[in-house]
C-alpha cells in the first residue's frame with residue numbers, strides 16, 4: 001500500500017507550518033482541501049507545491065465548510081486527507097466535523113490557533129479553541145486533539161494525527177498556535193522506513209455481507225471505500241450497522257452515540273501521550289500543553305534550583321483528557337498550576353480531576369506566550 | 385403479491401436498496417420519477433455500478449442517495465457538491481452524481497454550486513426543483529415564484545427566484561438542461577448525455593410536491609400538476625438560458641448548454657505530469 005512518497009530526508013530548518021506539511025506527506029497524505037487563513041496559510045502553500053510532486057491533490061475550496069466537506073469526500077474515496085485552518089475557519093468547519101464523527105471519516109484538521117473571538121488577532125498566538133475542539137459541533141461525541149510544543153513535534157504529531165485518525169476512524173485535531181506555526185527550528189526527519197504508519201482496517205467479508213458500521217472488538221468498523229465494490233451508504237443521520245437511517249429509534253441512537261464515544265474513551269490509554277517530568281517527588285505541579293509547556297519546563301528547572309520540588313505534566317494529547325492520571329498526580333501534590341493562553345479552558349478539566357487539590361490558573365492573552373519567570377513566581381507563591 | 389416479491393421481481397430491483405423500502409416520499413411526489421429516470425439512464429449505458437457514487441444533501445430528495453444501490457453518501461445540508469468534489473478528485477475513476485433539492489443546492493449550498501461549475505469539476509448535478517423546502521414543511525426556497533404561498537410567505541413571496549439554468553450556464557457548466565417530470569424519456573436522455581460528458585453538468589427537474597407546495601398554491605392533484613406541465617412546457621433546445629425564466633404560463637424546457645471545456649480533473653492531471661517530469665529532469669541533472 002505504501003508507495004514512495006518523496007518524503008523529505010535528513011535534518012532541515014523549517015517553520016512549524018512547513019514541518020506540519022512535510023509531516024503530512026510523510027504520513028501518506030495525498031489530499032489537502034483548504035482555504036487560506038493566517039497563521040495557517042503556509043501549510044496550504046507548501047501543500048500546493050508539494051502534493052503535485054507526489055501525484056496528490058491540492059484543492060483550494062471556496063470556504064472552510066467546503067474544505068472539510070471535500071476532505072471527508074476524499075477520505076471516503078480512499079485517500080489520507082487533511083485540512084488546515086485557524087479560528088474563524090475552524091468555526092465554519094464545526095457542522096461537518098460532526099459529520100466526520102458520525103460517518104467515522106479518518107482525517108486530520110490542523111488548527112493554528114490565533115487570538116479570538118471573531119477575527120480577533122490574526123497573527124497572535126492563543127489557546128482559545130481548546131474547548132471548541134472538544135465540543136464545537138452539536139451533539140455528543142469524543143474527539144482526539146494533540147498539542148505540539150515545537151517545530152519537531154509539528155512534524156511528528158502530524159504523522160501521529162494521521163495514524164490515530166486511521167486507527168480509530170475519527171477526525172483528529174492538531175491544535176498548535178501562531179507561535180509554533182511561525183517559529184523556525186531544526187527538524188530531524190527519520191528515514192522513511194522508520195516512520196510507523198497506520199492505515200484504516202479494510203473489510204474482510206464479501207460485499208454482500210459487509211455492514212459498514214459494524215464495529216470490531218476495538219469498537220472501530222472496518223472501512224470500505226468508494227469504488228471498491230461494497231456499495232455502501234453513509235449518512236449523518238443516526239444509523240444502524242447497515243448504514244440505514246434510524247431516526248426515531250432510541251436503541252439505535254443509544255447504541256451508535258455510545259459506541260462513537262466509547263471507541264475513544266475505552267482506548268484512551270492507547271491514544272494518550274503525555275510527558276511526566278520530575279514528577280516523582282513533586283510537591284507542586286505545572287500542567288501545561290503546547291507552546292506554554294516550554295516556559296513551564298524552564299520554570300520548573302528554575303525553582304528546583306531553589307529547592308522547590310516542582311514537576312511538569314505536559315499533555316501532548318489534550319483530548320481525550322487523562323482524568324485518572326491527573327487525579328493520581330493531584331493526590332500527591334499540594335497544588336497544580338495551569339498556564340493557558342486563554343481565560344481558562346483546559347483548567348476546568350484539571351479542576352474536575354484534581355478534586356480537592358487547589359488548581360491555579362495562570363491566564364494570559366495577547367502577543368506573548370508565558371515567560372518562565374511568570375510561571376516560576378506562580379510556583380513560589382503556590383508553595384508558600 | 386407481498387412487498388418483498390414485488391421488489392425482487394422488478395426489473396430495476398438491483399438498482400435499489402430493497403431493505404430501505406418503503407421510501408419516505410409522498411404519493412404523487414416527483415422524486416420517484418427522477419430516480420426512475422436516473423436508473424433508466426444507468427441501465428441503458430450499462431455503467432459499472434461499482435464505480436458510481438451518488439451524493440445527496442438534506443431534504444426529501446436528499447434521501448435519494450440512501451435508496452440507490454451504489455456507493456452513496458448523505459451529507460449535511462448544502463454540502464453535497466463540496467463533498468462530491470473531494471470524491472471525484474481523490475478517485476477520478478468514479479462517476480460522481482449529486483442528486484438534491486432546490487433549497488439544498490441553491491440556498492445553503494449555492495456557493496458550492498457556482499464554484500464547482502466554475503472549476504468545471506466532473507460531477508453531474510441533478511436538482512429536484514419543487515419550489516419549496518419540502519422536508520421542513522413548505523417554507524419558501526430560492527426558486528419559489530413571486531407571489532407564491534408558502535408557510536413563511538403567508539402574504540405571498542416578495543423575493544425574486546433564481547433562474548437555475550441561467551445561473552448554471554453563467555457559472556461555467558458545460559451541459560445544462562431542464563425538464564419537468566412529465567418528459568421522462570428526454571430527462572433520461574439528458575442524464576445519459578451528462579454521464580458521458582466530462583465536466584460539470586446540471587439538470588433541473590421541475591418536480592411536483594402535491595402534499596405541500598402544490599396544495600398550498602391550489603395547483604390540484606399530482607395528475608393536475610402533470611397536466612399543467614403538459615400545457616405550459618415548451619421544448620426548445622439551444623434556447624438562451626437567460627431568457628428561460630419560469631412563469632405561471634410557461635416553462636421552457638430543453639438543453640440550454642452543451643459545450644466542451646477541459647475539466648478540473650484533466651487540468652490537474654496535466655499539471656501533475658508536468659511537475660513530475662520537471663522534477664525527474666532536475667533529479668537526473
Ligand SMILES: Cc1ncc(C[n+]2csc(CCOP(=O)(O)OP(=O)(O)O)c2C)c(N)n1
Nearest residue numbers: 442443444445461485486487488517518519
Ligand atoms: C444546517 C441546516 N439548516 C437547516 C436544516 C433544515 N432543513 C432540512 S431539509 C431543508 C430544506 C430542503 O429543501 P430542498 O433542498 O428544496 O429539498 P426538498 O425537501 O424540497 O426535497 C432544511 C431547511 C438542516 N438540516 N441543516
Ligand code: SF4
Nearest residue numbers: 409410413444518593
Ligand atoms: S413533501 Fe413534497 S417533496 Fe417531500 S416527499 Fe412529499 S411530495 Fe415529495
